Amino acid sequence: xxxxxxxxxxxxxxxxxxxxxxxxxxxxxxxxxxxxxxxxxxxxxxxxxxxxxxxxxxxxxxxxxxxxxxxxxxxxxxxxxxxxxxxxxxxxxxxxxxxxxxxxxxxx
Amino acid sequence: xxxxxxxxxxxxxxxxxxxxxxxxxxxxxxxxxxxxxxxxxxxxxxxxxxxxxxxxxxxxxxxxxxxxxxxxxxxxxxxxxxxxxxxxxxxxxxxxxxxxxxxxxxxxxxxxxxxxxxx
Numbered sequence: 001x002x003x004x005x006x007x008x009x010x011x012x013x014x015x016x017x018x019x020x021x022x023x024x025x026x027x028x029x030x031x032x033x034x035x036x037x038x039x040x041x042x043x044x045x046x047x048x049x050x051x052x053x054x055x056x057x058x059x060x061x062x063x064x065x066x067x068x069x070x071x072x073x074x075x076x077x078x079x080x081x082x083x084x085x086x087x088x089x090x091x092x093x094x095x096x097x098x099x100x101x102x103x104x105x106x107x108x
Numbered sequence: 109x110x111x112x113x114x115x116x117x118x119x120x121x122x123x124x125x126x127x128x129x130x131x132x133x134x135x136x137x138x139x140x141x142x143x144x145x146x147x148x149x150x151x152x153x154x155x156x157x158x159x160x161x162x163x164x165x166x167x168x169x170x171x172x173x174x175x176x177x178x179x180x181x182x183x184x185x186x187x188x189x190x191x192x193x194x195x196x197x198x199x200x201x202x203x204x205x206x207x208x209x210x211x212x213x214x215x216x217x218x219x220x221x222x223x224x225x226x227x
Contacts, residue, residue, distance in 0.1 A: 001171075031211075033211070033213075035213035037155075044204055044217040044218065044219055044220055045155065045204075045217060046217075047213060047214070047215045050212055050213050050215075056215060088154065088155055090155075090213060092208075092211075092213045092214075095168055096157055096169075096170045096171060096172075097157040097170075098157070099154055099155040099156070099157075100154075101154050102154055
């Protein structure tokens, strides 16, 4: 199965700062089938990005995704208070679907 | 707007079978190109895909759980279900039902239902 490694484990930033989250795959992903999800405490994950760089419906443009092959990045251009959460990458191109271990973005 | 709602027992005894149902509202479970699935998240841990079923009835399983998992659809009730047999404490988790369309990722998630395995 494809192993996704997310880094860093925790990112401590202030509102207004830029957040850069990394996701590395153990093998190249087919057609960049890489998604990013946001999860807040007590809530289900919310799809942010699919196909590595496409924003899901209703997602603000401060969220952007990039990358291909084995290296992918989620960037939040300017952190809003509601953006502090855990972020997961997921590959959905090769079964079994797998998730990274998550990056927690916390308030500094 | 399509919504998903999980239901089932919150407590299951070790070695028994966990059974969950997901009710689909705001859309048809028979919609073309739709895939329905289950994810789980142990307390304080990450996400794991369990299984999925397509609009045509094709099933897909996580190999790590395949021997213990059954997934099915009841079109008359607009529901799909998960059964996980021979549960242990390691199966304690928040279970989510999910939907995807075509080759997109799972974009609609239920609110989740917590299942604890304990005697």
